[in-house]
Amino acid sequence: MSSAFSLTTPGQQADIAVGAADHAGALLTIDLGAVVDNWLTLKGMAADGADCAAVLKANAYGLGAVPVAQALAAAGCRNFFVAHVDEGIALRRHLPAAANLFVLHGAPPGAEEACAANGLIPILNSLPQLRAWVALCGRWSRRLPAGVQVDSGMARAGMDAAELAELDAVPELLAAFDLRLIMSHLACADEPESPMNREQLQAFSTIRARFPQVPASFANSSGVFLGKEWHFDLLRPGVALYGGNPTPGKPNPMRPVVRLRAKIMQMRAVPAGASVGYGRGHITSAPSRIATAGVGYADGFFRCLGGTARAYWADTPLPIVGRVSMDMITVDVTAVPEDLLYPGALIDLIGTHRTVDDLATEAGTISYEILTSLGNRYHRTYINGTGRVASVSSSL
Numbered sequence: 001m002s003s004a005f006s007l008t009t010p011g012q013q014a015d016i017a018v019g020a021a022d023h024a025g026a027l028l029t030i031d032l033g034a035v036v037d038n039w040l041t042l043k044g045m046a047a048d049g050a051d052c053a054a055v056l057k058a059n060a061y062g063l064g065a066v067p068v069a070q071a072l073a074a075a076g077c078r079n080f081f082v083a084h085v086d087e088g089i090a091l092r093r094h095l096p097a098a099a100n101l102f103v104l105h106g107a108p109p110g111a112e113e114a115c116a117a118n119g120l121i122p123i124l125n126s127l128p129q130l131r132a133w134v135a136l137c138g139r140w141s142r143r144l145p146a147g148v149q150v151d152s153g154m155a156r157a158g159m160d161a162a163e164l165a166e167l168d169a170v171p172e173l174l175a176a177f178d179l180r181l182i183m184s185h186l187a188c189a190d191e192p193e194s195p196m197n198r199e200q201l202q203a204f205s206t207i208r209a210r211f212p213q214v215p216a217s218f219a220n221s222s223g224v225f226l227g228k229e230w231h232f233d234l235l236r237p238g239v240a241l242y243g244g245n246p247t248p249g250k251p252n253p254m255r256p257v258v259r260l261r262a263k264i265m266q267m268r269a270v271p272a273g274a275s276v277g278y279g280r281g282h283i284t285s286a287p288s289r290i291a292t293a294g295v296g297y298a299d300g301f302f303r304c305l306g307g308t309a310r311a312y313w314a315d316t317p318l319p320i321v322g323r324v325s326m327d328m329i330t331v332d333v334t335a336v337p338e339d340l341l342y343p344g345a346l347i348d349l350i351g352t353h354r355t356v357d358d359l360a361t362e363a364g365t366i367s368y369e370i371l372t373s374l375g376n377r378y379h380r381t382y383i384n385g386t387g388r389v390a391s392v393s394s395s396l
């Protein structure tokens, strides 16, 4: 056990290098070739003249912002979005100099200089944010680049009508910086029937018409599928790049990106009536074989999945029985011949039979939350789509 850990100097945070898949309780495989294919698919759908960006916030939805950004940059992606300034600072040096790295939240008060000094392009979401950016432009005597987000009906981030009117009244403000992008965000893009999509489109088009020279961006993953009217100049997909279904209720047009396999730690045979796990969460109805595997809610395998989700061994579904523990699950593997499952064998938790969206449905959530919760104890392997290992790392 201790050989898996290398401690740094006392007082520093422990640096845990999980160098080998042998050491890990579960293995996460991330297919960068599929990420690139998904980006090319979305780019291929774009309206004439429109480009496709990539949203890399939250560590590229848990999959690793640096390897994902590098794969997409190599494929020709030139526009990237993160949420926070620090995400941008960490990522900037891994991107080509010509790539734009936008910060969706803009700079919080006091972070403007760090944002500019690191070559980040803030999205200004409010008049105070915009005034602070203009003030920095004044101090540095430079028209620094920034985008502006307008609220087209979601009441979350972006300038509202009153702020836009104020902006109109003070034209020097817009003249003081280099306005690179005007954007807004859709509230109901994953519900194509919702009238909200067209209402927001009209609201955004009206505002956008005031800045005809400035590139505009509106569509997230699901927004791409609403139609070309929603595309403007720059698509802004996130989850679809990572294999989440941008068209809920319809077949997923994206390639799967994530495979998660849990390693069996221990096998046991139990009689009918045996209780499994915390709180006697499961009582066997027949003699059963139970496998204990090394993944739990601390790894983002949600506790609510106990008794609901299924694992797979090849094509055989295996019920996850009893409660999900912090570091373990118990799986009824009675359906698999005894000699095929043993300590060290792997069962699929996310894979061909169980997509990220399936698991999300079983957990009562969305693929976004499954992906961004993927734990940092997994042994991670990045493959380039041909099955070749591009790099192996643990994020710990």
Ligand SMILES: *Cc1c(COP(=O)(O)O)cnc(C)c1O
Pocket: 055, 057, 104, 184, 185, 219, 220, 221, 222, 236, 237, 238, 239, 240
């Ligand atoms: C997260 C986010 C996106 C990407 O959304 P997906 O639904 O993952 O494609 C786009 N724009 C904004 C403003 C976001 O916050």
